[in-house]
Amino acid sequence: xxxxxxxxxxxxxxxxxxxxxxxxxxxxxxxxxxxxxxxxxxxxxxxxxxxxxxxxxxxxxxxxxxxxxxxxxxxxxxxxxxxxxxxxxxxxxxxxxxxxxxxxxxxxxxxxxxxxxxxxxxxxxxxxxxxxxxxxxxxxxxxxxxxxxxxxxxxxxxxxxxxxxxxxxxxxxxxxxxxxxxxxxxxxxxxxxxxxx
Amino acid sequence: xxxxxxxxxxxxxxxxxxxxxxxxxxxxxxxxxxxxxxxxxxxxxxxxxxxxxxxxxxxxxxxxxxxxxxxxxxxxxxxxxxxxxxxxxxxxxxxxxxxxxxxxxxxxxxxxxxxxxxxxxxxxxxxxxxxxxxxxxxxxxxxxxxxxxxxxxxxxxxxxxxxxxxxxxxxxxxxxxxxxxxxxxxxxxxxxxxxxxxxxxxxxxxxxxxxxxxxxxxxxxxxxxx
Numbered sequence: 226x227x228x229x230x231x232x233x234x235x236x237x238x239x240x241x242x243x244x245x246x247x248x249x250x251x252x253x254x255x256x257x258x259x260x261x262x263x264x265x266x267x268x269x270x271x272x273x274x275x276x277x278x279x280x281x282x283x284x285x286x287x288x289x290x291x292x293x294x295x296x297x298x299x300x301x302x303x304x305x306x307x308x309x310x311x312x313x314x315x316x317x318x319x320x321x322x323x324x325x326x327x328x329x330x331x332x333x334x335x336x337x338x339x340x341x342x343x344x345x346x347x348x349x350x351x352x353x354x355x356x357x358x359x360x361x362x363x364x365x366x367x368x369x370x371x372x373x374x375x376x377x378x379x380x381x382x383x384x385x386x387x388x389x390x391x392x393x394x395x396x397x398x399x400x401x402x403x404x405x406x407x408x409x410x411x412x413x414x415x416x417x418x419x420x421x422x
Numbered sequence: 423x424x425x426x427x428x429x430x431x432x433x434x435x436x437x438x439x440x441x442x443x444x445x446x447x448x449x450x451x452x453x454x455x456x457x458x459x460x461x462x463x464x465x466x467x468x469x470x471x472x473x474x475x476x477x478x479x480x481x482x483x484x485x486x487x488x489x490x491x492x493x494x495x496x497x498x499x500x501x502x503x504x505x506x507x508x509x510x511x512x513x514x515x516x517x518x519x520x521x522x523x524x525x526x527x528x529x530x531x532x533x534x535x536x537x538x539x540x541x542x543x544x545x546x547x548x549x550x551x552x553x554x555x556x557x558x559x560x561x562x563x564x565x566x567x568x569x570x571x572x573x574x575x576x577x578x579x580x581x582x583x584x585x586x587x588x589x590x591x592x593x594x595x596x597x598x599x600x601x602x603x604x605x606x607x608x609x610x611x612x613x614x615x616x617x618x619x620x621x622x623x624x625x626x627x628x629x630x631x632x633x634x635x636x637x638x639x640x641x642x643x644x645x646x647x648x
């Protein structure tokens with residue numbers, strides 16, 4: 226059953242259709258938000274708010290074929306609200322408290338003569354990428370996450386962000402370039418990431 | 423020297439969103455252009471690194487529940503669902519039930535006395551009794567009153583007996599006190615009399631002693647003279 230069919234059923238009063246829609250989109254939206262805000266608790270909170278907003282406003286959606294774009298728009302706006310609200314706050318990461326025993330801070334190399342002396346495990350790779358993604362501008366980060374992890378087409382991303390396709394590509398290019406420079410500074414070679422895999 | 427090739431095209435190539443001709447052309451170009459080749463490799467390298475971060479399960483399992491509609495809306499929907507005559511009958515029945523309920527709440531009473539209707543409404547219920555009920559109620563009241571009177575009289579008698587007992591005890595006590603005081607008085611007088619008698623006897627003894635002393639002196643003088 227397609228999203229459009231589920232939406233129509235929900236609009237006819239079938240709540241189970243909406244739950245099916247949520248089940249379908251929960252994981253991608255959660256991961257999109259999590260990679261954007263880098264905090265499990267906040268990601269869950271925003272994810273929940275996103276679906277509540279969808280539930281409340283779905284009847285106002287004019288073109289149900291654009292549901293996914295609309296959903297991402299809501300998630301992005303909520304992420305931006307949260308980041309604006311918590312600009313000066315320091316989060317206690319759920320990841321740190323939940324997995325405190327397994328958490329090992331990553332020591333990035335400060336100059337070009339030193340390099341990480343070991344192969345990173347999955348958790349460390351995640352923490353490292355989270356950290357690096359947070360260092361780049363939000364508009365570039367969002368595009369990278371949407372393209373890299375959500376596997377959206379450039380046209381879809383442009384639609385979600387209301388920007389021209391070339392702007393999206395440009396942001397992606399500069400975002401990847403910034404990340405590459407950061408990896409280079411930290412002497413994080415491909416081997417460090419892939420040998421463990 | 424920088425190549426004039428558009429970086430957006432490189433991005434399209436990396437993410438494979440490019441038509442076949444353009445793809446071929448760009449790949450050919452990359453082979454010959456060191457600047458583009460370097461950029462392409464670096465972007466690919468970054469992309470591959472980013473690929474290592476896997477998606478994880480949200481573990482949220484969000485479930486939405488239907489918000490229950492208010493009762494009046496459900497009733498109105500149900501009414502709307504039935505046909506017009508049935509709806510009319512339902513509305514009429516509901517109105518009648520409400521009317522009867524209201525009348526019962528306000529204790530509606532209608533009575534025909536001598537051909538005239540007597541209608542009354544009251545917030546408090548009115549008690550209506552038959553003649554036999556009145557008689558039995560009166561008898562019951564008399565019986566209760568009698569029992570009450572008997573009980574009161576017996577209580578009065580008990581109280582009177584108790585009062586008499588108290589008075590009798592008080593009288594006896596005062597009489598005993600009087601007797602006691604009289605006895606004490608008598609004893610005092612007896613004591614006084616005895617004291618007087620004692621003094622008199624003492625005087626008599628003293629006089630007797632003087633007389634005997636005089637007699638002894640006289641006798642001794644007489645003896646000496648002889």
